[in-house]
Amino acid sequence: MAGTLAEKVWESHVVRRADDEPDLLFIDLHLVHEVTSPQAFDGLRTAGRPVRRPDLTLATEDHNVPTLDIDKPIADLVSRTQIETLRRNCAEFGIQLHPMGDAEQGIVHVIGPQLGLTQPGMTIVCGDSHTSTHGAFGALAFGIGTSEVEHVLATQTLTGGRPRTMAVNIDGELPPGVSAKDVILALITQIGTGGGQGYVLEYRGAAIEALSMEGRMTICNMSIEAGARAGMIAPDETTFEFLEGRPNAPAGQAWDEAVAYWQTLRSDDDATFDAEVHLDAGALSPFVTWGTNPGQGAPLSGSVPNPEDFADAGDRVSAAKALAYMDLEPGTPLREVAVDTVFVGSCTNGRIEDLRIVADLMRGRQVAPSVRMLVVPGSMRVKVAAEQEGLDRVFLDAGAEWRSAGCSMCLGMNPDQLAPGERAASTSNRNFEGRQGKGGRTHLVSPAVAAATAVTGHLASPAELGA
Amino acid sequence: MNPFIVHRGIAAPLRRTNVDTDQIIPAVYLKRVTRTGFEDGLFAAWRASQADFVLNQAEYAQSSILVADNDFGTGSSREHAVWALMDYGFRVVIAPRFGDIFRNNALTTGLLVIERPITDIERLWEYAESHPKEPVEVDLGANEIRFAGTLMSFEIDPYARWRLLEGLDDISLTERHDELITEFEKSRPERLPSIS
Numbered sequence: 001m002a003g004t005l006a007e008k009v010w011e012s013h014v015v016r017r018a019d020d021e022p023d024l025l026f027i028d029l030h031l032v033h034e035v036t037s038p039q040a041f042d043g044l045r046t047a048g049r050p051v052r053r054p055d056l057t058l059a060t061e062d063h064n065v066p067t068l069d070i071d072k073p074i075a076d077l078v079s080r081t082q083i084e085t086l087r088r089n090c091a092e093f094g095i096q097l098h099p100m101g102d103a104e105q106g107i108v109h110v111i112g113p114q115l116g117l118t119q120p121g122m123t124i125v126c127g128d129s130h131t132s133t134h135g136a137f138g139a140l141a142f143g144i145g146t147s148e149v150e151h152v153l154a155t156q157t158l159t160g161g162r163p164r165t166m167a168v169n170i171d172g173e174l175p176p177g178v179s180a181k182d183v184i185l186a187l188i189t190q191i192g193t194g195g196g197q198g199y200v201l202e203y204r205g206a207a208i209e210a211l212s213m214e215g216r217m218t219i220c221n222m223s224i225e226a227g228a229r230a231g232m233i234a235p236d237e238t239t240f241e242f243l244e245g246r247p248n249a250p251a252g253q254a255w256d257e258a259v260a261y262w263q264t265l266r267s268d269d270d271a272t273f274d275a276e277v278h279l280d281a282g283a284l285s286p287f288v289t290w291g292t293n294p295g296q297g298a299p300l301s302g303s304v305p306n307p308e309d310f311a312d313a314g315d316r317v318s319a320a321k322a323l324a325y326m327d328l329e330p331g332t333p334l335r336e337v338a339v340d341t342v343f344v345g346s347c348t349n350g351r352i353e354d355l356r357i358v359a360d361l362m363r364g365r366q367v368a369p370s371v372r373m374l375v376v377p378g379s380m381r382v383k384v385a386a387e388q389e390g391l392d393r394v395f396l397d398a399g400a401e402w403r404s405a406g407c408s409m410c411l412g413m414n415p416d417q418l419a420p421g422e423r424a425a426s427t428s429n430r431n432f433e434g435r436q437g438k439g440g441r442t443h444l445v446s447p448a449v450a451a452a453t454a455v456t457g458h459l460a461s462p463a464e465l466g467a
Numbered sequence: 468m469n470p471f472i473v474h475r476g477i478a479a480p481l482r483r484t485n486v487d488t489d490q491i492i493p494a495v496y497l498k499r500v501t502r503t504g505f506e507d508g509l510f511a512a513w514r515a516s517q518a519d520f521v522l523n524q525a526e527y528a529q530s531s532i533l534v535a536d537n538d539f540g541t542g543s544s545r546e547h548a549v550w551a552l553m554d555y556g557f558r559v560v561i562a563p564r565f566g567d568i569f570r571n572n573a574l575t576t577g578l579l580v581i582e583r584p585i586t587d588i589e590r591l592w593e594y595a596e597s598h599p600k601e602p603v604e605v606d607l608g609a610n611e612i613r614f615a616g617t618l619m620s621f622e623i624d625p626y627a628r629w630r631l632l633e634g635l636d637d638i639s640l641t642e643r644h645d646e647l648i649t650e651f652e653k654s655r656p657e658r659l660p661s662i663s
Contacts (some may be wrong), residue, residue: 015651016644021626024644028649028659036545038500047638051647057660064498078498085500096662117660129568130543145546145572147637155641157648161624162522194538194564221557227541229567254658261656293485293541314484314537314585321483413493432489434512 002268005234009140009265013123017309018175022159026305028122030152031108032059032095034086035413036127040150041089043353051149053156058117059090059097062107063335064206067376067403070100079218079414093153106379106405109133109347114381115254116246120235120262125152129349129430136216137243138265139234140200143224163230164274166199167267170207172282177462180215181349181427181446183207184222185287187279189297196228199275202267207281214353222429225294234266286333286461288443289431289450291322298334299448300461308332321431325433326441327421334459337443341424342373342454343436344447346410349427350378352385354447359391361451361467362398368457373400374416376408392416400454411441412437425453468577469606470634474558477601478595478614479521486535487542488569492551497617506554510614510636520554526599532550534591535562540569540580549573559605561612563588574627577605581621590617607632 003011016024030053037059044051051057064079074080081098091096104111109130112118120138125131128151130314134141141253145160152158170183188195201223208216209316216233223231240259243249250258267273289297290304296319298305307319323330328337344350346356355377368374375395377383385406386392410428411418418424418440427450431442443459452460452467496508507565513520521527533552539562540548549572559579573580582592591603594614603614607628612619630637639646 017649024641024647026648026655028655034539036496039502039546042500049638055663058662063494076498082498082500118658122659127544128548129542143544143568145544145549145568145575147546147572147575151638151641155639155648156652157641159626159637159641193537193541197564198540224542224568226536248660248662252656257656258658289529293487295485317482318484408613408653411489413494413498430487430489430541432487434493435489436513438493446528467538 002270004267004271004273005138005202005265005316006140006163006165006231007313009121009123010162015172022161024157024159025123026055026156027125027156029112029117029124030057031109031126031131033062033402034082034126035063036146036173037149038085038087039083039146040092040153043150044153048071048398049154051095051153054094054208057095057153059086059095059104059109060111061086061100063407063411065100065406066415067406067408070404081321103380106381107347107407109351110350110378110382113137114379116243116249119249121265122237125158130221131222132266133217133221133228133347134233135220135223135232135359136213137239138232138262140230140232142229144299148165154251159176163200164198165275166196167273168201168203169276169278170203170205171278172207172280174200174207174281174284177448178214178284178286178445179448180211180277181219181286182287185289185294185297186284188294189227190279191226191277192224193293193295194227196223196226196418199228201226201228201231208233209236211236214351217351218348222294225333225429230246235262244280250275250277258437286446286449288449288459290326290328290334291319292325292431292433294429294431294444296322296441300334300459302334304330304332304334306326312423319423338460339371339425339443339453340422340459342371342450343409343416343424343426344450345376345378345408346428347378349447350376350382352382354427355382355386357447358451359467361448362400362455363394365398365455365465367454371454373454374403374409375400376403377405379405409436411435425450425459458467468636470529470632471558471577471579471631473606473608474531475602475603476530476558477527477599478534478591479520479527479530480516480592480593480595481533481535482592484536486547488540488548488566489542491548494503497545497547502550503554505551506593507552509555510640525597529556531559531561532561532603534540534595534603535560536588537563537585539565541566544568546564546572546576549576549578553578561588564641568648575632577631581582581623583619587619628641
């Protein structure tokens with residue numbers, strides 16, 4: 001029977017199927033971090049259960065970690081306790097952990113692919129909604145809550161209904177200066193923050209095929225911002241090239257077998273999707289958000305919208321509240337919005353390719369005097385790679401700060417936060433009220449727009465730098 | 468978890484779309500390693516800054532049924548959002564549409580989430596606002612929401628409903644299939660990665 005990519009991966013992991021019950025699905029890889037796991041480990045202890053497959057479980061420290069002075073104890077005692085709790089739990093239950101300072105430490109969704117643990121056709125879960133990132137490899141990967149974390153630790157399975165599938169066709173060619181981030185921001189504005197609810201999104205079309213793995217990860221990462229638990233892209237030569245030689249990738253004969261299998265992981269020509277949307281890559285331009293959810297976005301060349309212009313009553317209220325929180329007037333050209341802070345990093349845009357794009361635009365230029373710029377690598381490996389290429393010097397010479405790996409300013413759980421009323425251009429994934437610090441205001445942007453904004457002091461496209 | 472059969476309580480109207488889990492409980496409260504006591508974090512920013520926020524109004528301070536707008540619980544996977552609602556006293560959330568992970572977390576943990584079209588939501592809002600002292604009854608056994616002679620039928624996923632009615636723990640249900648899991652494990656290709 002013809003199937004979609006998501007259906008093929010799902011079907012190959014069904015442990016048990018029964019009428020009127022959800023499927024029991026085997027999980028190939030469970031990633032763990034300090035925030036959503038402590039109560040799950042407590043649950044195991046209370047019930048006297050072991051971790052069923054420590055060999056399929058990997059932990060790292062990312063949300064709470066400071067990105068400065070990482071050789072010192074964490075000053076925030078509550079954060080420190082959470083990190084120490086993870087360390088104790090991993091030791092007790094026999095789980096490998098990459099702690100602060102470790103060469104492999106980093107944001108959970110950056111290190112999985114980097115280690116070659118994320119492979120096509122796998123099922124991957126983590127107590128984090130941006131687990132959808134791993135779908136860029138043709139894996140079925142989604143975020144779960146703490147009760148489900150406990151369930152996976154105990155049984156290496158999850159129960160769930162077969163998801164519906166949506167084809168997201170992105171045809172054409174991206175114009176210069178337009179990146180994967182602009183594609184996904186434009187898509188979320190088009191279909192809304194609930195548009196993907198209940199679906200696995202499969203991104204396809206010429207523009208997707210032309211993207212690097214980093215770009216594909218950026219797109220799949222933000223599937224959750226369109227309401228979808230998972231986003232996927234069929235594996236191809238770009239995928240195989242990225243994986244070959246990585247520490248956990250198959251080698252020798254196993255590699256050939258793996259590639260032969262991976263090549264079967266694509267939606268059949270006659271497979272049916274439950275829904276389908278189209279986006280013309282050639283018509284896109286740099287895209288930014290103006291509101292307080294990721295669906296409130298517009299081309300950077302446009303203006304802040306008037307809430308009265310929205311057709312839906314709920315959207316009108318939501319837009320008016322967003323503009324009040326963001327302190328923006330309808331009709332203001334987005335290019336005139338001045339920012340205080342620029343943040344480059346996160347599981348969305350904290351990989352080496354992102355840093356190269358920013359460095360290329362910053363080279364020989366200066367961060368505007370009114371702007372603070374933080375550049376935070378997604379992992380310690382990304383940090384080392386960037387330093388080997390001299391990117392750190394570019395950032396420091398331009399007047400930006402160069403930090404150690406972590407979630408950093410993507411969310412207010414560590415020292416990197418916005419002050420109340422402060423405005424940021426951020427390469428992260430969420431512009432929710434208070435997301436980057438209580439009272440902080442966030443505009444989501446691509447790495448290239450982040451760089452141009454840092455230099456000019458207001459939301460700007462790379463074209464404004466003459467780049 | 469405790470079984471959920473019938474619940475009677477005051478309904479609080481939350482007239483706002485896209486209430487993401489960062490609003491339900493800000494990240495700073497997620498640093499805790501305990502499972503209870505998250506009520507102080509519930510809607511913390513809005514409760515602190517907006518005098519007219521629904522839970523700041525005396526009539527709704529004891530409410531236990533939240534009637535919300537479209538796309539409630541989108542964003543982060545934090546189950547703390549469900550814990551905060553339950554620790555505050557909520558047992559039911561009714562909205563036109565929920566974030567997928569939030570809905571899963573809620574039904575796994577014992578918070579009943581019910582999807583109803585916006586027309587039903589508006590009727591519930593109007594009733595909650597005009598009769599703030601009158602309870603609404605949610606009967607999972609009968610799949611009904613009842614108030615002031617009005618009866619709304621609803622449906623939720625049958626398996627989730629059964630688990631809620633019985634108060635069953637997911638993990639012990641899965642453990643019944645241990646042999647099938649072991650059998651599946653034996654069939655997995657050796658080339659798949661493992662962490663040594």
